[in-house]
Amino acid sequence: MSVPGPSQWLVLIVFVPLLAAVAAVLWPGRGAGRWLTVLTGLLTGGGLLSLSARLLDAGEPVTHALGGWPTPLGIALYADGLSLAMLWLTWVVMSAASWHADAYNPAHGIDEALFRPLWLACWCALNAVFVSGDLFNVYVVLEISTLAAVPLVAIAGGRAALTAALRYLLFALLGALVYLLGVALVYGRHGRLDMHGLEITPEPAMLLAAGLVTAGLMAKAALVPMHVWLPPAHSRAPAPVSAILSALVVKAAVYLLLRLWTWTWPELINGAAWVLGGLGAVAMIHGSVLALLQVRLKRVVAYSTVAQLGYLLLVFPLASLLAWQGVVMHAVSHGLAKAGFFLAAGNIMHLLGHDRLQGMRGISGGPLALTMFALALSAVSLMGLPPSGGFLAKWLLLQAALEAGAWGWAALLLIAGLLAAAYLFRVLAILLARDTPDPLAAPGSDRHVPTAMAWSALTLALGSAVLAFAGEPLLRLFSIGSPDIMTGSTGP
Amino acid sequence: MTEAFSWVFDGLLVIALVIVAARVVFTPVLFKAIVMFIVFGLLMAIAWGRLDAPHVALAEAAIGAGITGALLLAAYSDLVSVRRRRPHLRPRVRVLRRHAFFAASAALAFAALALVLLQVPAPESGAGTLAVANLDATGVAEGVTAVLLDFRAYDTLLEMAVLLLAVYGARAVLVTDSEPRPDPWPTEGRHGSMVAALVGVLAPLIVVTAGYLLWVGAYGPGGAFQAGAVLAALGVLLRLTGRLEPAAASSWPQRLVLVAGLIVFSLVGLATLFAGGTFLDYPEAWAYPLVLLIEIALTVSIALPLILLFSGSPGLATPAPEDRR
Numbered sequence: 149m150s151v152p153g154p155s156q157w158l159v160l161i162v163f164v165p166l167l168a169a170v171a172a173v174l175w176p177g178r179g180a181g182r183w184l185t186v187l188t189g190l191l192t193g194g195g196l197l198s199l200s201a202r203l204l205d206a207g208e209p210v211t212h213a214l215g216g217w218p219t220p221l222g223i224a225l226y227a228d229g230l231s232l233a234m235l236w237l238t239w240v241v242m243s244a245a246s247w248h249a250d251a252y253n254p255a256h257g258i259d260e261a262l263f264r265p266l267w268l269a270c271w272c273a274l275n276a277v278f279v280s281g282d283l284f285n286v287y288v289v290l291e292i293s294t295l296a297a298v299p300l301v302a303i304a305g306g307r308a309a310l311t312a313a314l315r316y317l318l319f320a321l322l323g324a325l326v327y328l329l330g331v332a333l334v335y336g337r338h339g340r341l342d343m344h345g346l347e348i349t350p351e352p353a354m355l356l357a358a359g360l361v362t363a364g365l366m367a368k369a370a371l372v373p374m375h376v377w378l379p380p381a382h383s384r385a386p387a388p389v390s391a392i393l394s395a396l397v398v399k400a401a402v403y404l405l406l407r408l409w410t411w412t413w414p415e416l417i418n419g420a421a422w423v424l425g426g427l428g429a430v431a432m433i434h435g436s437v438l439a440l441l442q443v444r445l446k447r448v449v450a451y452s453t454v455a456q457l458g459y460l461l462l463v464f465p466l467a468s469l470l471a472w473q474g475v476v477m478h479a480v481s482h483g484l485a486k487a488g489f490f491l492a493a494g495n496i497m498h499l500l501g502h503d504r505l506q507g508m509r510g511i512s513g514g515p516l517a518l519t520m521f522a523l524a525l526s527a528v529s530l531m532g533l534p535p536s537g538g539f540l541a542k543w544l545l546l547q548a549a550l551e552a553g554a555w556g557w558a559a560l561l562l563i564a565g566l567l568a569a570a571y572l573f574r575v576l577a578i579l580l581a582r583d584t585p586d587p588l589a590a591p592g593s594d595r596h597v598p599t600a601m602a603w604s605a606l607t608l609a610l611g612s613a614v615l616a617f618a619g620e621p622l623l624r625l626f627s628i629g630s631p632d633i634m635t636g637s638t639g640p
Numbered sequence: 641m642t643e644a645f646s647w648v649f650d651g652l653l654v655i656a657l658v659i660v661a662a663r664v665v666f667t668p669v670l671f672k673a674i675v676m677f678i679v680f681g682l683l684m685a686i687a688w689g690r691l692d693a694p695h696v697a698l699a700e701a702a703i704g705a706g707i708t709g710a711l712l713l714a715a716y717s718d719l720v721s722v723r724r725r726r727p728h729l730r731p732r733v734r735v736l737r738r739h740a741f742f743a744a745s746a747a748l749a750f751a752a753l754a755l756v757l758l759q760v761p762a763p764e765s766g767a768g769t770l771a772v773a774n775l776d777a778t779g780v781a782e783g784v785t786a787v788l789l790d791f792r793a794y795d796t797l798l799e800m801a802v803l804l805l806a807v808y809g810a811r812a813v814l815v816t817d818s819e820p821r822p823d824p825w826p827t828e829g830r831h832g833s834m835v836a837a838l839v840g841v842l843a844p845l846i847v848v849t850a851g852y853l854l855w856v857g858a859y860g861p862g863g864a865f866q867a868g869a870v871l872a873a874l875g876v877l878l879r880l881t882g883r884l885e886p887a888a889a890s891s892w893p894q895r896l897v898l899v900a901g902l903i904v905f906s907l908v909g910l911a912t913l914f915a916g917g918t919f920l921d922y923p924e925a926w927a928y929p930l931v932l933l934i935e936i937a938l939t940v941s942i943a944l945p946l947i948l949l950f951s952g953s954p955g956l957a958t959p960a961p962e963d964r965r
Contacts, residue, residue: 152913152914153917155917156913156914156917156919159909159913159919160913163906163909163910166801166902166906167902167903167906169801170899170902170903170906173804173895173898173899174892174895174896174899176895212918212919213918214793214794214918214919214920215790215791215792215793215794215918215919215920215921215922216916216918216920216921217774217790217791220766220767220770221767221770221771221774221791222791222792223792223794223795259815262808262811262812262815265804265808266805266808266812269801269804269805272801273801276798284792284795285792285794285795285798288795288798288799288802289798291802292798292801292802292805295802295805295806295809296805298809299805299808299809299811299812299813300812302809302812302813302815303812303815305815310813313812313813329753333756333757333760335766335767336757336760336762337760337761337763338763338766339762339763339765339766339767339768339769340763340766340767341767352756352759353756353757353759353760356753356756
């Protein structure tokens with residue numbers, strides 16, 4: 149018997165939530181589910197501390213050769229700064245959203261016996277994606293995340309949620325098959341599947357493989373033009389589920405795009421960088437404009453996710469350490485702010501029973517004060533106004549664009565920022581309007597937002613603001629093991 | 641088999657595959673399409689056998705043709721009952737033009753892929769050659785089983801979570817779609833003595849076959865997935881003949897069977913992690929017994945989700961004694 153070290157924690161952060169999900173199958177009660185979730189949070193949090201300490205100490209990635217078989221025979225787990233950024237984001241968002249769900253689920257008739265195993269399995273899958281170092285293993289864990297996320301959308305009940313969930317399932321399954329086809333090509337050519345040992349050179353078959361893998365991941369990540377499933381699925385899901393879908397689940401696929409194009413096949417990037425960046429640009433503009441046109445709050449937020457995911461693809465054409473740090477910071481700050489925004493939107497729906505913007509004029513006072521504060525803080529980060537993580541991320545990206553003399557990308561960043569401000573101020577203006585009496589302030593109304601729901605949203609919003617001040621040390625951790633094509637070093 | 645004969649055989653097989661595939665796509669009758677799909681799966685299994693891939697052949701026959709076919713038929717019978725009650729909801733199967741478009745695009749994409757694939761040089765070495773070289777250290781004599789339960793055991797373990805989630809996904813849909821509907825399968829009392837006798841003969845045979853497949857996995861084609869699928873076929877048979885009935889909730893023993901594979905596999909992994917520092921690094925002397933233990937747990941945890949998916953219910957129950965004749 150030995151105390152687990154960082155390398156063992158790499159395994160445990162996957163298996164703690166998995167076994168908690170199994171336990172939730174066996175003990176389906178609400179009390180057991182809550183304790184299992186708390187236990188998962190505590191143990192994986194400890195594991196992440198151990199991993200972070202080792203990473204900062206040694207300055208190089210932590211690995212674990214599963215089964216004792218070195219790659220390419222076995223599967224390796226692998227965690228570097230980028231993994232840690234996503235793992236910490238997962239930890240914070242899952243913990244806060246679980247807290248929110250404690251109050252939200254009973255009030256909205258969500259079946260605990262179904263919810264808890266799916267929720268914990270999704271946590272397991274996210275951690276597993278972020279530590280995976282193997283192309284086929286990624287296929288398996290992405291399937292777990294999809295098969296956990298789809299029923300979590302359907303669990304909201306009603307035909308609209310079911311339709312949205314099934315459309316999500318079809319897109320995700322198609323994406324998975326296309327991804328698998330690409331992986332099969334890589335294996336057929338190179339006989340190995342480890343992301344960090346493959347040496348892929350530009351040739352037709354490998355370009356096709358990279359294209360297939362990218363197309364598959366784009367369907368899972370809801371990147372334009374494969375984004376049509378996202379707005380209905382993310383807006384119809386229960387609030388805590390919307391939060392983790394937008395903040396984490398789609399980002400797992402984007403994370404893989406970043407990792408594969410910068411570590412596994414950086415030599416194929418030349419032309420693809422502009423294609424990927426161009427698709428990101430289209431997503432930023434298209435998503436923002438559609439967000440501006442929506443008449444329901446959760447759909448505004450969902451289209452905002454389509455737009456904000458586009459920023460992450462700008463790292464390919466900009467290709468510098470600044471851009472890399474900006475994108476990692478954007479992934480984290482958008483995750484916190486978007487999850488906070490969705491939870492806050494859920495609180496508003498909890499009181500009003502609907503999310504039509506038309507019926508929300510001037511509801512900002514009284515029982516929704518804390519929720520409104522959370523919503524506004526999240527909006528500040530999503531727009532990229534200081535002080536927030538969103539500002540830091542967009543500032544880094546803008547700096548990267550200016551240093552590279554890429555005026556077009558710089559202009560795009562400014563335009564997308566303005567559009568984000570437009571669709572978010574539109575929402576805030578409606579909520580904060582003073583021209584009509586607050587419908588919730590009517591005498592005799594004792595409706596309130598449960599403490600857990602208000603404070604979980606606020607915690608995430610505050611987190612995205614605090615990132616602005618913790619940016620420097622965090623970026624040091626998140627930059628450990630940055631890919632060579634971003635740092636400019638040629639490598640050994 | 642002489643060379644000329646195998647050319648003729650393979651040629652006929654390929655022609656049959658293409659014709660059956662075309663029938664699946666182009667037939668206007670949904671039921672025929674399903675039956676043709678099952679036939680396609682069986683022919684495909686023979687093709688895999690001809691390609692010296694007996695594992696894939698077994699999996700294709702048991703899962704691709706068998707269980708998938710049963711699931712499709714279950715969905716079909718449900719569609720028929722919906723159509724009977726609400727005639728405006730006709731399943732639209734007569735969209736031939738769109739099928740033709742998809743079939744043509746798929747054929748084009750396949751041709752492009754094949755063109756690229758034919759030019760891809762095979763790697764001189766890789767995970768496959770390493771697996772063969774390291775087979776002795778795994779405790780099993782069959783390469784595929786060694787890959788599934790040792791070299792890449794982590795993937796297999798997580799696949800069990802995929803199966804569990806498939807059941808939970810189906811349950812989430814059941815909750816949403818709460819409209820009461822008649823059970824599509826007849827109850828026990830409506831069958832004659834022939835069926836009862838047939839089930840009595842088949843059930844023990846199926847159990848023995850599943851046990852054989854499970855055991856033989858250590859040296860030849862077989863293993864937990866094939867054994868689990870065959871065991872699931874028994875469940876389908878019992879469900880079809882009313883020996884098993886749908887239940888609105890799963891009992892705790894059923895839930896334990898659902899997760900038994902995950903529990904045993906994970907606990908073995910964690911034991912090796914805490915004892916030696918590496919996850920699923922079996923001690924050499926223990927490798928075979930541990931792999932066998934895991935495979936037994938996997939078999940039942942593969943069979944039950946498949947049966948539940950076919951049954952379309954959260955749980956299963958045996959009929960109350962007074963219903964029996």
